[in-house]
Amino acid sequence: MLPIILLSVFGIALLFLGFAKSKAILLPATLLFIAIAFGASFVDWGKNYMYFNDMLLSTNLSIAFTAIVLLSAFMVVSLSSSFLEDESAQPAEYYAIMLFSLVGAIMMISFENLIMLFVGVEILSVAMYVLTGSDKRNLRSNEAALKYFLMGSFATGIMLFGLALLYGTSGSFVLSDLRSYVNGGVAYGSPLLLYMGLLLLLVGILFKVSAAPFHFWTPDVYEGAPTLFTAFMSTVVKTAGFAALLRLLSFSFTGIYSFWGVILMAVTVITLVVSNFTAVYQSSFKRMMAYSSISHAGYLLIALTAVGQQSKQALVFYSLAYSVATIAAFGVLLVVSRHQSGEGKPTDESYDAFNGLARQNPLLGFIMTVAMLSLAGIPLTAGFWGKFMVFTTAANRGIFWLLVVAVLMSAVSIYYYFRVIIAMYLRDGQTTAIRVAPFYRYVLIAATILTIVLGILPNLVRSLV
Amino acid sequence: MQPTQQVLIPEVIQQIPLNYYLIFSTALFVIGIIGVLTRRNAIIIFMSIELMLNAVNMLLIAFSSYKSDPTGQVFVFFIMAVAAAEVAVGLAIIVMIYRNTRSIDIGALNKLKW
């Protein structure tokens, strides 16, 4: 649990570092902080410890998710060099908020008590509301922030009501108590309250991970938010949300699988179908990525639907593969759109922005291509194994019809992922050579290499979990 | 349930049946939802959400009393603190929007769509 403490302290420290004359120190400091927290998260490796009066539980699984979240954050932060050029931005605050939100994410990942789940969700969400609206003069950013905020609080309310009902029926917020309550048959209280409570709680978290039909905020918010924070949201929040769902469902509520299994299946199917179909029509790359993020929530949900020992590893692997590829894609989008505004063109986040990109910028083209291939699940990229493992969980459970839907939808997804590749390689555009800062480039290259290496040697991650 | 805790909670509270609280809170919660659904003013929507949260608080305290278990009340503290943080951020966002558009009508905010 060291990372929680460290990140909180580092966050406060960053706030005060912001008063320093030179802003240049902020980025390396933040990266250093995250790296330290990353290292510190492995202190508890191999042990199952309870922390903070049994409020949090550290297991290898939680550490793996923590590591993914921290890695994603590290990569996103390292893509943030443009902050320092923009005068109206307040980098110290942004970085501090990101660190605080990571605390929330880690709480969601390793909660043992539902109070911690709630506090974690809120820390993460409130931080995201702020970051979404951080482009204060931009009406789209404003609108996105308000939408996210209102709908997010609404979802929080629903989740809280569920928590209250669970408490009312079981008399405890502790996961192991809930587990024995669920498994011991319904000793006292009412099963209706239990079911309603679980349902509402699920809806609250499903909202956060943007599963349909609770996904409506996602495209608008992702589109309106500054691209960097979109990358942050679509990776960190999603990973943490799924870790929380996994912990809840695979530990406490396995006893009533018959209740939530079918709900989750329905949600999965709706998520997959709606997101993949809608993504086809998008003309904005950023908005497509929002739908892509929803669709990946769908694939991740498959592993939850078929919950079992294998789901854990599948979820870890998939989250990692998805996060790395998504950040690489957003990283390229950031460079390209900044380059355009640098040239005095209006910022364009549609597919057209990538037209002819690969001619003058083979490296960026290659990075984007690998990211898209991974998201589409083409072999020898990490995304393929992610999908493969997730699908295997479903096959193991014998949920074949779900598998068929998922496989069909992944075929649809090829269409919109390949549009980017086609635009980059086959269309004509006036994109000139883009100068990319060395560190930025290294991060993108590292993400690409990670994607390919995991595609060739997927067992690397497994040996970690 | 430990007997020592039972002393902490006055028995008189338990004289109103728990179901009443349940129904009352649910009603309050649903009123909040309806408020969110029907209003167009961002502040009022936000107030409705606060109403939902308070319905939850109410429910938690009732359960807590009936189970003679203080955890529920502790949770209420957390909810209140977090709600305060939400209020702060929410108001800031609403003020920001008002400054930019001179309106807090959510109906006008649909530039992001499709």
Place this chain on the structure above:
Amino acid sequence: MQAELLCILIPLLPLLGFVANGLGFRRVPASLVGPLAVAGPVLSFLAVLSLFSNFRAGGNQPFKALLFDWISVADLHINFSFQIDQLSLIMLLVVTGVGSLIHLYSIGYMKHDEGYGKFMAFLNLFLFFMLLLVMGSNYVIMFIGWEGVGLCSYLLIGFWNTNTSYNNAARKAFVMNRIGDLGFLLGIFLIFTTFGSVEYSDVFASATGMTIGDKTVLAITLLLFVGAMGKSAQIPLYTWLPDAMAGPTPVSALIHAATMVTAGIYMVVRSNVLYTLSPLTLEIMGGIAMATALLAASIGLLQNDIKKVLAYSTVSQLGYMFLGLSVAAYTGGMFHVLTHAFFKALLFLGAGSVIHAMSDEQDIRNMGGLRKYLPITFWTFLIGTIAISGIPPFAGFFSKDEILAHVWEHNKVLWALGVLGSAMTSFYMFRLLFLTFFGEFRGTAEQKHHLHESPLTMTLPLMVLAVLSVVGGLLNVPHALGGHSALAEFMAPLYAGSQQVNPAAFGGHTMGASEELMLMGISAGVALLSAIVAYVMYVRNAAVPAPDSAERSLPAKVVYNKYYIDEFYEVLIVRPVRALGDGLYSVGEFVVDGVVGAVAWLVRTVSGQLRLVQNGSIGSYVFAMVLSLALIIALRFFINWTSVLGYLNI
């Protein structure tokens, strides 16, 4: 140990070539690109040869080279290992051997192209994936190779990416392949759940304990066959292959004739135990294969694009291969894969040489008389044509005959249809040959001036392949002709499992040598007759197919021609066949593509409608959320789901 090292080297060498040329694109000097790219395939060919001789010396013992534990999650274990046995060795020989020749050819063919280095790199990458496909010891590695070759094929078809229609062809190929891949993927999952493993040895070992006609095996084999349909261009997923001719000619030769498209046949032969367990699948396969073979052949009769003719011929020959598999003549299918790789690669490369000489002209109506200008190309093309037509003693005769003989035992009607197809094959191939190389030159003066024989890097592969096309048939000379079916003997251990589950399907030859000789005589005679008809029509009468703009009525010189046989032929055969061909062509183009197009349209329309739900208003979003919540509650608490769950098998 040494064998394992060889196993690693075989796919690794082309990959290294890809890395060198791919990363060094525009940096590697042009003179080095070729040697770099050819070195990989040639060296792996040598490695394969050494592996093969070891294998023969070691008494044909199949072995598995376990490289590492690839992925193991809970009860999912997949090894990265290579299966070396008779089947993979044959495929390896074909892939690396023919692959090396085509790489060599590409140096001459693509040298002046702007993207020369990129092209060679992609070609190397393709070879890498293809080697993975055939060497892998489990379905997952096969699938990875399967997807990988699809991707490379996509990249190479769209290689001249400035042309929009080429891009569309590339996308069409990819989409159709994906449809097939989905079936394959689902099949793999079903295999995994049924047998608990995806390793060939485990799967086939447990499959031998099953009964014939098992429902699960039926589903598995059908799903796998859907994959094969996509990759090996069978009805209804065949229309991508003719369009794929947009790619450079060496690509057509390597990917769309010799190697990738035969992956489906390889997969079926590999899974022969499963297919033998499911006779129904084999029946379906037989029907589809026959229909494909006839349809493609009849379309080929009227094509005027030199590469299109060859493409339809490939589809049709693939149909023959599946036809062989469907009657459990697995060796026959593989044998045809082998010989087809030789002569079809030869024909494509020859066509490439012609196109090269004609300054990128592909219409045979503008060719003619090239015999004098391109002697080597002509002679090798002639050999290829004879081989594919099934005229003894060239390679195609033996392999096609083996298939037809098995079909005869199985079903006489299918055999008759097969012979009909074979007649059409012979006709359109000779028509192609005569129109291209005989008669007067019909192109422009400029083209005529430019005509030249191709350089040695291009003609050398032609000559090697020509030799192989002549003698390739000797690998498996049937007993009836005094041979001893060497290939069949060699491959027999592969079918041990099949024989165990269904001895009846491997009853051995029941027909006598005289019956077999008669069949051979008939098919060879028919092929020869078609060739003669083609000769009469296109050389003696010098008929030239009408340009596209002319009306479809018969050209005057054909109507007034004095040969009774021609008129007879016109009225009784050409017209119906032409009508049939046109009709079938439209079926292919409009129905299949229409269905694909309709699905795409549907997706887009649904997408367009769905996105309108996202109307930007918070109120409606929240309303949708509350509504779905209410729906869930209503469905969950007011409907009894126990029965539904039971139905869904959960």
Place this chain on the structure above:
Amino acid sequence: MNAAYVPSDYLPVFIQLILALGFIVTTMIVTHMVGPKRNSQKKDDPFECGIPVVGDARTPISIKYFLIAILFVLFDVEVIFMYPWAVNFKQLGVTGFLEMILFMGLLLSGFYYVIRKGVLKWE
């Protein structure tokens, strides 16, 4: 013990409700009745030092007000954590005291940050 409430038990609540409402209503009515009323057009106009009205009555309020209000909400609410702490002060002992010091320290660092940001500068 668990005898249910009878309606008469709600009487005190009801009476308090009526009293509260009654007080508000009474004051509103009384103020209207007690004061003299002289209406004229001039008087009903918005009036500002004899200068004719310009612009909107709702002048933009300085953002400072909002900031301070928001900060008040934030810091004010933290008090709720001190009640249970104070009640259990003895049982929690030194550890509890240190923990509260840590908590207050965090709050104060936030306060210091606010001051450094110049939010409370009243210019």
